[in-house]
Amino acid sequence: MSESPVPHEPPIYRRIADGLRSRIMAGELRDGDRLPGENALMAEHDIARATARQALAVLINEGLAVPKRGSGVYVRLFKPIRRHGSRRLSREQWGQGRAIWDADTRGRPFTVDEVEVTRENATEDVAAVLESTEVWVRRRRYSVDTRPVQLATSYFPAGLVEGSAITQADTGPGGVYARLSDLGLPPAHFTEEVRARMPRPREAGLLDLPGGTPVIEVCRTAYTSGGLPVELNEMVLDSAAYVLQYDFDA
Amino acid sequence: MSESPVPHEPPIYRRIADGLRSRIMAGELRDGDRLPGENALMAEHDIARATARQALAVLINEGLAVPKRGSGVYVRLFKPIRRHGSRRLSREQWGQGRAIWDADTRGRPFTVDEVEVTRENATEDVAAVLESTEVWVRRRRYSVDTRPVQLATSYFPAGLVEGSAITQADTGPGGVYARLSDLGLPPAHFTEEVRARMPRPREAGLLDLPGGTPVIEVCRTAYTSGGLPVELNEMVLDSAAYVLQYDFDA
Known part of the structure; x- marks a missing residue:
């Protein structure tokens, strides 16, 4: 599937998630680091809060990040x-x-x-x-x-x-x-x-x-x-x- | 734990759930049968809707019953x-x-x-x-x-x-x-x-x-x-x- 031509750009929240994931995989963001918050993502990418939230939700669903109540979303790398x-x-x-x-x-x-x-x-x-x-x-x-x-x-x-x-x-x-x-x-x-x-x-x-x-x-x-x-x-x-x-x- | 004396009666929703479970285990209610609905439980036991719902939720959480949208709660017995x-x-x-x-x-x-x-x-x-x-x-x-x-x-x-x-x-x-x-x-x-x-x-x-x-x-x-x-x-x-x-x- 990864070989086929891409007819459309992926949606913006997904591109933001891809960018954050790359930084995690490259070791630039490490276990326990705080990810950019919703406000930071909104300002950086000129997007709505819901979109910023969607981007972070992608990484949370993949198990690469965990939300902590009232304090943001953190990288969670744990080798099974x-x-x-x-x-x-x-x-x-x-x-x-x-x-x-x-x-x-x-x-x-x-x-x-x-x-x-x-x-x-x-x-x-x-x-x-x-x-x-x-x-x-x-x-x-x-x-x-x-x-x-x-x-x-x-x-x-x-x-x-x-x-x-x-x-x-x-x-x-x-x-x-x-x-x-x-x-x-x-x-x-x-x-x-x-x-x-x-x-x-x-x-x-x-x-x-x-x-x-x-x-x-x-x-x-x-x-x-x-x-x-x-x-x-x-x-x-x-x-x-x-x-x-x-x-x-x- | 089951040997110790019971200081209080269990709450009503739990007693209703126990009764339904006994009927399932005795084979009186069988796989695929519809359980009594909220209205039937309310009338039979003179209880509020929330209590009837709690009783059914006990059996759903135990995996003995499944809700079907808009049609009630059904017995689900499935030998693993x-x-x-x-x-x-x-x-x-x-x-x-x-x-x-x-x-x-x-x-x-x-x-x-x-x-x-x-x-x-x-x-x-x-x-x-x-x-x-x-x-x-x-x-x-x-x-x-x-x-x-x-x-x-x-x-x-x-x-x-x-x-x-x-x-x-x-x-x-x-x-x-x-x-x-x-x-x-x-x-x-x-x-x-x-x-x-x-x-x-x-x-x-x-x-x-x-x-x-x-x-x-x-x-x-x-x-x-x-x-x-x-x-x-x-x-x-x-x-x-x-x-x-x-x-x-x-």
Whole structure:
């Protein structure tokens, strides 16, 4: 399509958006920079406010910019996290004391906060998957480049993990999978279910999602080689921050 | 939480929604049935219109009902399609003349329409993946239980598939993968990239999506055992109709 002759000039708002996009791509406007405001665009291009607004809306819709209430529109460049379904959970990863999360972020700074570790009665759904009515629950939030990108809630059958570091805020090197391994329950098989939906208000708040951004929900169950379910992890991902990759053979 | 004593009655709109939900779950109200309208709910429960509207909104938000403009709110029960990432693309599936799609729908009636087969210049992105500037493109829409659920666009390097049934609307038993196999290019490895986003207007129209429903985008590349890319398939899925499942080992 880009090869065909252009019969008409694109509309002015689109040409302005193209110009701003080029400046972003060239690195002249950088992540976090404020874009020219409506008044500046109106003066510079001799256009109406609605046209200036349209130009900025193009970049917002493309995910290249975000409006901040009452303060303008800002460049938002965020390299999506490539979450590698099958490779990240390899035994080499957690077997050597590395967090699974390291595989996703490849050295980008990440933080974990809002950590909550509690013992609870399982909901019906969780009890059905884990074959246990009592569970230890680990809730936390992950951020990359200071941006919150994922909420995760892991459930463990209480009878299996009681007294282990899995019930502590700090699980030690290799995380919960290394600890399950210490308990003689190393995860061997994983099933991931992937869905997309709009966020619930609490999720939108914790992930700081702009309106109209869906979330990806990943429910992963980890099983031992004997088929015993040892963890259910419900993850809620900012869809603008993630690409999920899965590799498999015919 | 469900075990704790209830200190207050739930609000009236919620009790009305609970009653309607029970009737749906009991099979008394069935897929496609019209729910009682605002006027009927107002008369039956002696409530204001806003309250009746709230009750219906609960079921719409839960995905159990859909509003149709000017005609009321209808029950929408649709068992999600379980799309099995790794198993559905096994050689046994397409090697025996079965469509991959059969594995997803497990006998539920499905149709393919809006089929378009064209020869095109590849966009830069497609050319980069397929290492080819000329491509055969297959576009189609899948529906299950008469509901459109997926748009798919497959690209093939033109030089590899020229003259084969892949360039025809009807590709024959086993579909395009069986034909690639006939050409000595059976797919051996697959990479899937999964994203979620809001639909573009054309997608929302073709998939008949109610407002606020995101889509799941799956980009799959198929490679021969020698690593030659033979197909790029860009799929857009109604997120309310799908669960994607991936199984793998540690």
